[in-house]
Amino acid sequence: MPLSGPSGSLPLPAFLEKRLFSTPPRVRSLNINNINPHVKEAKYAVRGELAIKSEQYKAQLAKGEGKDLPFDSVVAANIGNPQQLDQKPITFFRQVASILENPALLDAQEALEKSSGYKSDVFERARKLLKDVKSVGAYSQSQGAAGIRQSVADFIERRDGYPADAQSIYLSAGASSGVNTLMSVICASPQTGILVPIPQYPLYTATLALQNAHCVPYYLHEESNWSTNVDGMRDALKKAQKQGIDVRAVVVINPGNPTGASLIPEAINSVLELAAEEKLLCIADEVYQTNIFEGEFQSFKKGLRDLQKSA
Ligand SMILES: Cc1ncc(COP(=O)(O)O)c(C=O)c1O
Structure with missing residues (x-):
C-alpha cells in the first residue's frame, strides 16, 4: 500500500503529517543582529578600520587608480609583520x-x-x-x-x-591561542575581572569581551619609561573590587607592546609581590623577549624564583 499524504486514502498519524507536510520553518540566516553579542564587543584595532582602509588604498593603487592620493604605496605596519617590510625570514x-x-x-x-x-x-x-x-x-x-x-x-x-x-609546559598554536585557553579557564563568571596594561596589544581586551568578563585597566606612563606603577595597579584593583568585580589575575606584557619597554627586576618584583598579596594569577606575556630595544630582559619566572630563594 502506498504511503498517502493528506489527500490520500489512509490518513497519516498527526505527528508524521505535521512533520512531512507542514510548511518548513523559515530559514534563519546568521546576521549581525543575531550573532553572539560579545563578538561585536571584541575590538581588535590592529585588524580594524585602518587596516580595512589601507587594503582599499592598496587595491585602488594596484588598479592604477588613486591618482589623487598623497602617496603611491602602502606599507602595512599594523600587525607587526617585519616580512611586510622586506625583513628576510630566518x-x-x-x-x-x-x-x-x-x-x-x-x-x-x-x-x-x-x-x-x-x-x-x-x-x-x-x-x-x-x-x-x-x-x-x-x-x-x-x-x-x-x-x-x-x-x-x-x-x-x-x-x-x-x-x-x-x-x-603546554604548547599552543601561537600566543593568542594560549591566552584564549587561559582566559576561558580563569573567567568563571561575568563578575570576573583581569588587570590589563594600557596601552596594550588588543588580544587581552578582545578576549575578555568574548568571555563577557571585565577588563580592569591599569595605566603605563611614558614619564617612567612605560614601566608598571604598582600603586596605580593597586588603586585600579581596589576600585574594581568596590564595584563587585572579582579580580583574579594580572597581565603584564614584558617587553611591552606597543611600548617596547623592558621591566627592570625591581618592577617585576613589585608586581609579583602585589599578585601574592592579593592572590592574583600573574600572566606574563614575554613574546618579545628577544626583541630588546633598551636594557635587558628578565623573565617573570626568574623574578619569582629569586624572590622565593630570598624569602
Ligand atoms: C604582546 C603580544 N602578545 C601576543 C601576541 C600574539 O601572538 P601570536 O601571533 O603568537 O598569537 C602579540 C602579537 O603581536 C603580541 O604583540
Whole structure:
C-alpha cells in the first residue's frame, strides 16, 4: 500500500503529517543582529578600520587608480609583520621545516648543501626533531610533543638559571591561542575581572569581551619609561573590587607592546609581590623577549624564583 499524504486514502498519524507536510520553518540566516553579542564587543584595532582602509588604498593603487592620493604605496605596519617590510625570514627555521615536511630530503644532504645553501646543523636539528616527534602533519599529544616541551624546558632553564619541568609546559598554536585557553579557564563568571596594561596589544581586551568578563585597566606612563606603577595597579584593583568585580589575575606584557619597554627586576618584583598579596594569577606575556630595544630582559619566572630563594 502506498504511503498517502493528506489527500490520500489512509490518513497519516498527526505527528508524521505535521512533520512531512507542514510548511518548513523559515530559514534563519546568521546576521549581525543575531550573532553572539560579545563578538561585536571584541575590538581588535590592529585588524580594524585602518587596516580595512589601507587594503582599499592598496587595491585602488594596484588598479592604477588613486591618482589623487598623497602617496603611491602602502606599507602595512599594523600587525607587526617585519616580512611586510622586506625583513628576510630566518633561513634556518625554513630549511629545518622543509626537511620535517619531506624527510626524503635527508638523503639529498650533499646536494642540498652544495646547491641550495643548506648547512649541516639544519640536518642535525631536523634529524633530532624527527627522532623526537616522528612525523609532522599529524596529531600529537594535546599538551604538545614531549621532545619539543623538553627543549623548551631546557631553554628556560638556560635562560633563568633555575630548573624547568617539561611536564608543566603546554604548547599552543601561537600566543593568542594560549591566552584564549587561559582566559576561558580563569573567567568563571561575568563578575570576573583581569588587570590589563594600557596601552596594550588588543588580544587581552578582545578576549575578555568574548568571555563577557571585565577588563580592569591599569595605566603605563611614558614619564617612567612605560614601566608598571604598582600603586596605580593597586588603586585600579581596589576600585574594581568596590564595584563587585572579582579580580583574579594580572597581565603584564614584558617587553611591552606597543611600548617596547623592558621591566627592570625591581618592577617585576613589585608586581609579583602585589599578585601574592592579593592572590592574583600573574600572566606574563614575554613574546618579545628577544626583541630588546633598551636594557635587558628578565623573565617573570626568574623574578619569582629569586624572590622565593630570598624569602
Ligand atoms: C604582546 C603580544 N602578545 C601576543 C601576541 C600574539 O601572538 P601570536 O601571533 O603568537 O598569537 C602579540 C602579537 O603581536 C603580541 O604583540
